[in-house]
Amino acid sequence: MATTEPTPNREPVPPATTPSRDAANWAKPVDRLSAAGVSGAKVDSVSGKRVSGPLQGFGQLWQKTFRVRLEGSDLTPEQVVAAWKDKFPTFWPKGSRFYAPLAGIAPGEVALLDVAPVPGSPVKLSTGVMVIYADDESFTFMTPEGHTLSAWITFSAFRDGGVTVAQAQALERTSDPFDELAYILGGNRMNNNFWRDTLRNLGLAMGATDPEVEIQVVCIDRKRQWRQARNVRNSATLRTARHTITAPVRWITRRG
Amino acid sequence: MSATTIGLDRQGSVAILRIAGDVTSGSEADLMDGFTRAVDGGARAVVLDFAGMEYMNSGGIGLLVTLLVRAQRSGVRLLATGLSDHYHEILSLTRLDEAITIHADEAAAVAAAEG
Numbered sequence A: 001m002a003t004t005e006p007t008p009n010r011e012p013v014p015p016a017t018t019p020s021r022d023a024a025n026w027a028k029p030v031d032r033l034s035a036a037g038v039s040g041a042k043v044d045s046v047s048g049k050r051v052s053g054p055l056q057g058f059g060q061l062w063q064k065t066f067r068v069r070l071e072g073s074d075l076t077p078e079q080v081v082a083a084w085k086d087k088f089p090t091f092w093p094k095g096s097r098f099y100a101p102l103a104g105i106a107p108g109e110v111a112l113l114d115v116a117p118v119p120g121s122p123v124k125l126s127t128g129v130m131v132i133y134a135d136d137e138s139f140t141f142m143t144p145e146g147h148t149l150s151a152w153i154t155f156s157a158f159r160d161g162g163v164t165v166a167q168a169q170a171l172e173r174t175s176d177p178f179d180e181l182a183y184i185l186g187g188n189r190m191n192n193n194f195w196r197d198t199l200r201n202l203g204l205a206m207g208a209t210d211p212e213v214e215i216q217v218v219c220i221d222r223k224r225q226w227r228q229a230r231n232v233r234n235s236a237t238l239r240t241a242r243h244t245i246t247a248p249v250r251w252i253t254r255r256g
Numbered sequence B: 001m002s003a004t005t006i007g008l009d010r011q012g013s014v015a016i017l018r019i020a021g022d023v024t025s026g027s028e029a030d031l032m033d034g035f036t037r038a039v040d041g042g043a044r045a046v047v048l049d050f051a052g053m054e055y056m057n058s059g060g061i062g063l064l065v066t067l068l069v070r071a072q073r074s075g076v077r078l079l080a081t082g083l084s085d086h087y088h089e090i091l092s093l094t095r096l097d098e099a100i101t102i103h104a105d106e107a108a109a110v111a112a113a114e115g
Helices: A077-086 A177-205 A226-234 A236-245 A247-255 B025-040 B058-074 B085-093 B106-114
Strands: A061-069 A097-099 A110-115 A125-134 A138-142 A149-160 A163-174 A213-221 B005-011 B014-023 B045-056 B077-081
Touching: A061 A177, A061 B058, A077 A138, A077 A149, A077 A163, A077 A177, A125 A149, A125 A236, A125 B058, A138 B058, A149 B058, A163 A177, A163 B058, A177 A213, A177 A226, A177 A236, A213 B058, A236 A247, B005 B025, B014 B025, B014 B058, B014 B106, B025 B045, B025 B058, B045 B058, B045 B085, B045 B106, B058 B077, B077 B106
Parallel strands: B014 B045, B045 B077
Antiparallel strands: A061 A163, A061 A213, A097 A110, A110 A125, A125 A138, A138 A149, A149 A163, B005 B014
C-alpha cells in the first residue's frame, strides 16, 4: 500500500532535469512513420502514416494477455526476450510475414507485416508496427493508422515460482466500424489464435516441454468511440478488399 | 527499482495525485486506489503530478490508458503537470496528450481544471 495521506502546504516539486533511467528505452516522437529501414516487403502501407494507439481506435477496448510458462527451460527472462527480439518473425504462425527492421527490434524502428485476414487466404493485409519501447525484459509495438487494430502490444518475460514466463499483452481497439464488424464475426477469435500459436511456438523454441498458453481477455471499455469512425479512410482492410475486387480488371488490362 | 507512491491533495473540486517513484504495471493497485479515493472525495477533475516520477516503462503507460478510461466513465477530467521533457515526449509519442491535457505547473493545471 503506497497511497499516502494528504500533504498540506506542500511545495510543488519541479520536474526532474537529469536523464531518466528509462530514457534510452523509449522511441522519440515522430510525426509520420518511415519504413525505410525495412527490406523484403512488397508493400509499404505504413510510411507517411501516424501511430495509432488505443485512444485513437473505434471499437471496444480489450486487454488480452497470453502467457506461457517455460517449464523445462533454464533460460532467464533476459535471454528469452533477447531471442524473441532476434527471431521475432520465426515464431509467427504460417501464412503471415513479419519484415523486421534491419536495425533489429529497437526503440523507434518500424517493421512491416503481411497478415492473412482468414487462415490460408492468398490475400494479405499489409501493415506494420512501430517499436515504441524496448528494454532487456520487454518490448512494445504500437500500430499505425490503417491497421485493423489501434493497439499497443507488449512482449515480456519474468520469473514466477522459479520458472520463466513469456507473455504478450495487448491493449487494443479495432480501428474503424468495418474492422469492429470483422472482429465480432471472427477476427477476435483469429487474433487470439494467432497469439496463442505464437506463444506456443516461442515456448517450443525456448525448450519448454509441451507449452500450454494461458489466455486472459478483459474488456476495459465497452463503449465504442464513434468520433473515431472516420478512421475508415485509412483502412488497410478496405484497401486490400478493393485491391482484391479489382484484380480481374488489372489482369485483363495487363493482357491488353 | 523504487516503489510507486501516490499522494493525494485537494484544491476545491480538484484532486491532485502526486505520482512518485517507478510506474510500471505493478503500480496498478496504488494508482487505481489513489484515483478511487480522489473520485470518492467528490473530485470532478484529477491533476496527475508526475514531478516525482523516476521511471516509467510501457506497462506504466498502459496504466494511464486504463486510468483515462475510468476517468471518462466517471465523468472526471484528467490533466497532467510536472512532466520532464522526456515524459512529455512519451505522452506525445503515445498520443496520450490528445486526451490528457498537459500544463506547465500545478497552478495552471488547477486553474484549467476549475475553468
